[in-house]
Amino acid sequence: MIAFNKYYNRFNVLSVSLVIISLLLLTFKGLNFGIDFKGGTLIELRSTDSKINVSSLRDNLNQMNLGDVSVKNFGNESDFLIKFENNENKNVIEEIKMNLDKSFGNKFNFRRVENVGPKVSAELLRSGVIAISVALFLMLVYIWIRFEWQFSLGAIVALFHDVIVTLGVFSLLGLEINLSIIAAVLTIVGYSMNDTVVIFDRVRENLRKYSDIKIFELTNISINETLSRTLITSITTLLALLSIFFFGGEVLKGFSLAMIFGVIFGTYSSIYIANTVLVRLQVSQKTILREDKD
Amino acid sequence: MLYFSKLRIIFITLISLFFITIASSNLFKFDNEILNKKINLGLDLQGGSYLLLEIDNDPVIEQKLQNLTVTIRNYFKDRNIKTTNFKLIDQTLSFTSDENSRQAILDEFESEESNLNPYYQRFKSHQLDILEENNFFKVSYSKQGIINLKTSSQDQALEIVRRRIDEIGTNEPNILKRGNDRILVELPGLDDPMRIKSLLGKTANLTFRFVTNDTEDSFGAEKLVFEDGSEEAIVSKRIILSGDNLLDAQPRMNSETNETVVNFSLDRVGAKRFGKATSTGIGKRLAIVLDGKIISAPVIRDTIATGSGQISGGFTFQSATDLALLLRSGALPAPLNIIEERTVGPDLGQDSINAGMIALLIGFILVILFIFIKYKIFGIITNVALVLNLFILVGILTLFEATLTLPGIAGIILTVGMAVDANVLIFERIKEELKNEKNNLIAFDSGYTKSRTAILDANITTLLAAIILFFMGSGPIKGFSLTLGIGIFTTLFTVYFIARLLTVIYVSKNKEKEGLI
Numbered sequence: 001m002i003a004f005n006k007y008y009n010r011f012n013v014l015s016v017s018l019v020i021i022s023l024l025l026l027t028f029k030g031l032n033f034g035i036d037f038k039g040g041t042l043i044e045l046r047s048t049d050s051k052i053n054v055s056s057l058r059d060n061l062n063q064m065n066l067g068d069v070s071v072k073n074f075g076n077e078s079d080f081l082i083k084f085e086n087n088e089n090k091n092v093i094e095e096i097k098m099n100l101d102k103s104f105g106n107k108f109n110f111r112r113v114e115n116v117g118p119k120v121s122a123e124l125l126r127s128g129v130i131a132i133s134v135a136l137f138l139m140l141v142y143i144w145i146r147f148e149w150q151f152s153l154g155a156i157v158a159l160f161h162d163v164i165v166t167l168g169v170f171s172l173l174g175l176e177i178n179l180s181i182i183a184a185v186l187t188i189v190g191y192s193m194n195d196t197v198v199i200f201d202r203v204r205e206n207l208r209k210y211s212d213i214k215i216f217e218l219t220n221i222s223i224n225e226t227l228s229r230t231l232i233t234s235i236t237t238l239l240a241l242l243s244i245f246f247f248g249g250e251v252l253k254g255f256s257l258a259m260i261f262g263v264i265f266g267t268y269s270s271i272y273i274a275n276t277v278l279v280r281l282q283v284s285q286k287t288i289l290r291e292d293k294d
Numbered sequence: 295m296l297y298f299s300k301l302r303i304i305f306i307t308l309i310s311l312f313f314i315t316i317a318s319s320n321l322f323k324f325d326n327e328i329l330n331k332k333i334n335l336g337l338d339l340q341g342g343s344y345l346l347l348e349i350d351n352d353p354v355i356e357q358k359l360q361n362l363t364v365t366i367r368n369y370f371k372d373r374n375i376k377t378t379n380f381k382l383i384d385q386t387l388s389f390t391s392d393e394n395s396r397q398a399i400l401d402e403f404e405s406e407e408s409n410l411n412p413y414y415q416r417f418k419s420h421q422l423d424i425l426e427e428n429n430f431f432k433v434s435y436s437k438q439g440i441i442n443l444k445t446s447s448q449d450q451a452l453e454i455v456r457r458r459i460d461e462i463g464t465n466e467p468n469i470l471k472r473g474n475d476r477i478l479v480e481l482p483g484l485d486d487p488m489r490i491k492s493l494l495g496k497t498a499n500l501t502f503r504f505v506t507n508d509t510e511d512s513f514g515a516e517k518l519v520f521e522d523g524s525e526e527a528i529v530s531k532r533i534i535l536s537g538d539n540l541l542d543a544q545p546r547m548n549s550e551t552n553e554t555v556v557n558f559s560l561d562r563v564g565a566k567r568f569g570k571a572t573s574t575g576i577g578k579r580l581a582i583v584l585d586g587k588i589i590s591a592p593v594i595r596d597t598i599a600t601g602s603g604q605i606s607g608g609f610t611f612q613s614a615t616d617l618a619l620l621l622r623s624g625a626l627p628a629p630l631n632i633i634e635e636r637t638v639g640p641d642l643g644q645d646s647i648n649a650g651m652i653a654l655l656i657g658f659i660l661v662i663l664f665i666f667i668k669y670k671i672f673g674i675i676t677n678v679a680l681v682l683n684l685f686i687l688v689g690i691l692t693l694f695e696a697t698l699t700l701p702g703i704a705g706i707i708l709t710v711g712m713a714v715d716a717n718v719l720i721f722e723r724i725k726e727e728l729k730n731e732k733n734n735l736i737a738f739d740s741g742y743t744k745s746r747t748a749i750l751d752a753n754i755t756t757l758l759a760a761i762i763l764f765f766m767g768s769g770p771i772k773g774f775s776l777t778l779g780i781g782i783f784t785t786l787f788t789v790y791f792i793a794r795l796l797t798v799i800y801v802s803k804n805k806e807k808e809g810l811i
Contacts, residue, residue: 044642090495090632094488110486111642117633120346124768131766138758146751180701183763183771187708187778190759194752198719201748229722232668233715236661240711243657244704249649251338252704259708 002227004271005220008279011272015161022168029171034178035083035114037128039121041092043082044074044112052104054080060103064096075250079111086118128182132163135189143193147200148287154277155196158269162192166261180255188262191237195230195270202226203278204288211285219275234267296739296798306791310682313689320692331692336699338770339647341640342482347494347630349451349475351444352385354628355435358443359387362433369410375399386434396429403433414438444474447627452477455630457623458493477630487637489616497585497629498620500537502568504530505579505591518581520588521607527591529581534571539564543621545614548606554614556605558621565601573597582607584617636769650703657707658684665714669721671800672811676717679793683713686784687777699773709781715752716789719745724811734810738801742794749789757782 035042045057057080058071066084074081082096089095093113100108116124139159143152163185170177202222210218223230238260245256315329324330337344363380366389370377375395381388391399403424406413412421419438424431435443448471455477459467468480481490506515508528519526543558560568571580572594581591582605590607609617662680666673687706691698724741731737760782763775804810 109639109641110637111639113635113637115632115635117631119348120634127766131762134766135759135762138762139755142755142758179768179771180774183701183767183774186759186763187756190756191712193755194715197751197755198748201751205744225726226722229715229718232718232722233712236664236714236718237708237711239660239664240657240707243660244653244707246653247649247656248653248704248707249646249700251646251700252649252653255701255704 001220001224003220004223004275005216005279008216008272008276011268012276015165015269015273018165018168019161022164022171025168025171026164031167031171031177032174033125034176035116035121036178037121037125038085039116039118040083040085041087041116042112042114043093043096043110045080045082046109046111047078047080047104047107048109049104049107050078052107053077057082060100061096064099066092066096079250124179128179131182132185132189135186136160136163139189139193143197146197147204148283150278150281150283150287151200151204153281154274155193155200157277158196158266158274159189159192161269161273162188162262162265165265166258169261170258175257176254178254180252181258184255184258184262187259188266191263192266192269195233195266196274198229199223199226199270199274203275203283207283207285207288215283216279219278223271223275230267230270234263237263296735296742296794296801298795298798302791303795306795309787310686310792313686313693314682315689316692317685317689320688331695333688333691334695334697335643335647336697336702336770336773337480337482337636337643338638338700339643339650339698340482341484341638341643342480343484343487343490344634344636344769345479345481345487345491345494345632346472346634347451347455347477347479348633349444349447349477349627350629350631351440351447351475354443354447355385355440356382359385359433359435362387366410366433369402370395370399373398386432388430388432390430392429396426399431400424400426414442441474448474448477450627451630454624454626455479455494458619459490461619461623462490462493464490476633483640484637487635491632491635493616493620494630495632496620497626498537498623499585499625500540500621501533501583502535502571503533503581503583504571504575505581506530518583518586518588520590521584527579527581527588529583529588534580535560535564535568537621537625539567540621543618545609545611545618546604548604551606553606554609554611556609556614556618556621557602558605559602562601565599568601568603569597569599573599589617646700650700654703654707654710658710661710661714669811672717672721672797675793675796675800676714676721678796679717679788680710680713682792683781683784683788684710686788687781690780690784691777696776697773698777699770701770702773702777705774705777705781709778709785712756713781713785713788716749716785717793719749719752720789721811728811734801734805734807738797749786753782753786 054071054073058069061069061071061082066087069082069084072081073079093115097110136156136159140152140156143155147155166185166188170181199222202225203219206213206218206222213221241256241260241263244252245260248256316331319329320332359382363382367377367380375391375398377389377391377399379388379390402408403411403420403422408420411424413419414421417438419436421436421439421442422433423436424433452469452471456469459469459479459481464481464484466482468478470478472478479494481487484490505527506529508515514532515528515530517526518529539560541559541561543556546555546557548555575594576597577594579591579593582589589605592606605617662677665676665680669676684706687709720741723745724738727737727741727744728734731740757779760775760779764772764779767775801810
């Protein structure tokens with residue numbers, strides 16, 4: 001048996017610091033919102049001429065008065081991602097096409113064009129925030145129905161921890177937040193909950209079984225009993241996600257990366273956060289027996 | 295938990311076979327109508343264009359209130375009530391009257407039988423709101439009036455958008471209402487939406503009006519520029535003909551001038567008016583105005599009584615074709631703005647499919663290998679269930695002809711990763727039970743029973759997340775929530791029916807064997 005409970009305090013300190021750092025990052029550095037939430041235009045280009053590179057493309061586009069243009073390679077040397085903010089000009093894409101053809105010859109294939117107006121991006125941001133809030137709320141309701149309040153609190157604290165720290169990592173690395181990240185965050189919410197609930201189920205079962213073991217010891221027993229399941233499921237899920245990350249193409253990179261962080265934090269938090277909340281609230285057999293009597 | 299009746303075994307086998315067949319219809323062709331279904335590929339996989347259009351209703355409201363000015367004035371004039379000082383500012387029409395007429399005007403606007411201000415019985419609301427202060431009246435559209443106006447302009451715009459897109463002939467366009475002032479257009483397979491965008495961006499409001507001899511803007515005339523920006527002309531506001539009177543319009547080659555033109559033919563009313571205008575106006579210039587710009591202003595040489603005519607204006611064949619198309623399909627009630635556009639080229643779509651399939655295959659193989667190494671014989675059972683899970687999931691998507699997107703493929707891969715969780719929970723529990731229980735059958739039975747609540751809890755939480763995403767998400771994200779959500783049901787089915795059946799068969803043959811798992 002591994003003595004997880006020996007490190008409860010140390011990891012709590014770590015988690016609190018991670019959350020504080022993440023919140024600071026989110027407040028001061030902020031998130032790198034993509035055009036879905038900020039509005040603007042995105043163009044993915046593939047060139048057939050190996051001489052064309054990011055800087056020649058950027059020089060060309062900078063002459064066009066598009067405001068702040070960002071040009072990056074996307075996946076490989078011949079693919080480019082161009083982004084700029086909302087533009088009053090309705091024919092801007094057509095003009096870029098003409099301008100590029102004029103300067104480089106007909107060397108580009110427009111693989112993807114996305115244009116999100118300011119009104120739509122504000123709406124998408126709002127509905128994304130609502131979706132995550134509703135998800136957190138429903139999880140709270142579900143766990144509150146299924147468990148005693150001490151457990152609900154533990155699960156929710158773990159959940160917030162996972163979401164905040166994952167977003168903190170995105171802020172730190174400057175990774176782009178787009179619609180698929182919202183999907184990833186929601187899936188993380190589901191996964192983290194899933195993991196926590198399995199351990200809590202066992203804690204509750206053990207509380208009924210042993211009246212003389214203190215919660216500090218009892219959570220450790222429960223973690224150990226469910227440990228191989230926790231690890232196997234995390235590994236298979238990570239195998240699937242790594243496969244998406246490495247082979248699923250550029251579009252799914254951000255999504256799978258967010259999920260990979262989420263699964264790691266989710267697994268960690270169900271062991272070191274959710275359980276320590278139970279310990280700190282001094283959950284005992286009485287806690288669940290009272291509920292059983294009701 | 296370990297007993298399966300014969301009937302149930304048959305049932306499970308039939309369901310599995312059914313979905314395997316359906317799933318394989320994506321690869322083979324079946325003659326049967328039920329079986330011959332295919333998963334729809336989302337725009338991000340097959341390539342295509344997604345456009346969200348917003349109707350700009352402000353000009354419509356302005357125009358309606360402008361028209362109302364005349365109506366109100368005449369209406370009260372007929373009743374010997376004087377109304378003066380009409381002004382239209384910020385979508386509010388104001389006018390003044392005297393103390394004696396005050397009540398009569400208010401009564402007229404507030405009566406449920408009012409001719410001037412229709413009353414919507416259903417919504418208990420008038421079309422217009424009126425405010426009065428010291429005989430100064432302010433009329434504006436009521437909340438319900440605006441909603442009705444928006445709904446009707448949305449209906450009209452939808453019809454016109456559909457006609458324009460049908461004329462171009464793209465395959466299976468999807469044109470839907472969104473809210474009360476938006477229209478969503480999905481055009482699969484279209485890799486260059488430039489032309490459609492420019493066609494949808496034009497209101498195509500066509501009028502024929504005389505060029506006047508005035509030199510300045512005046513009450514009945516306005517200064518308009520030519521389409522090519524070459525010159526300006528003062529044009530009367532009186533409309534001889536409008537696009538509504540057109541029956542047909544076609545691009546043609548004028549053999550005399552060797553110029554591309556648009557030929558049009560008029561309905562009966564239009565032909566009559568055109569005939570009259572061309573007979574009284576010989577020698578005058580008739581301006582053909584499209585969306586506030588003059589296309590051309592030819593001098594009338596003869597009376598045209600045939601009800602057909604020709605528009606020239608330095609067109610290329612493409613621009614003549616587009617103009618004819620716009621005229622045939624009619625004018626939009628209000629300008630449309632494209633507020634969101636997402637276009638994916640067909641080769642990127644194909645790349646995404648390939649990448650998604652490779653990721654699925656590799657993820658699948660990795661998970662299967664891992665589970666086999668971990669659980670050996672029970673690993674094989676889990677993997678059989680996993681393969682069937684995939685087939686059933688794809689089968690259900692095919693049966694409902696659901697739309698598969700790239701995030702949807704990610705959802706399937708994620709399902710593969712998480713689907714083994716339930717079996718892992720069960721097997722780990724059985725291992726624990728076997729520590730105290732020597733009888734294999736009893737240990738397996740209680741392993742299944744005791745792990746049940748954890749499995750249900752775990753899946754319900756994921757399902758909740760998927761449901762929220764389905765209702766809040768858009769497009770590709772919806773595809774993700776769909777596969778993730780359906781994946782939960784197929785997982786539970788394969789774990790509790792298929793994997794359990796196989797487990798039962800194996801365990802009953804090895805009742806006495808020690809260290810079974």
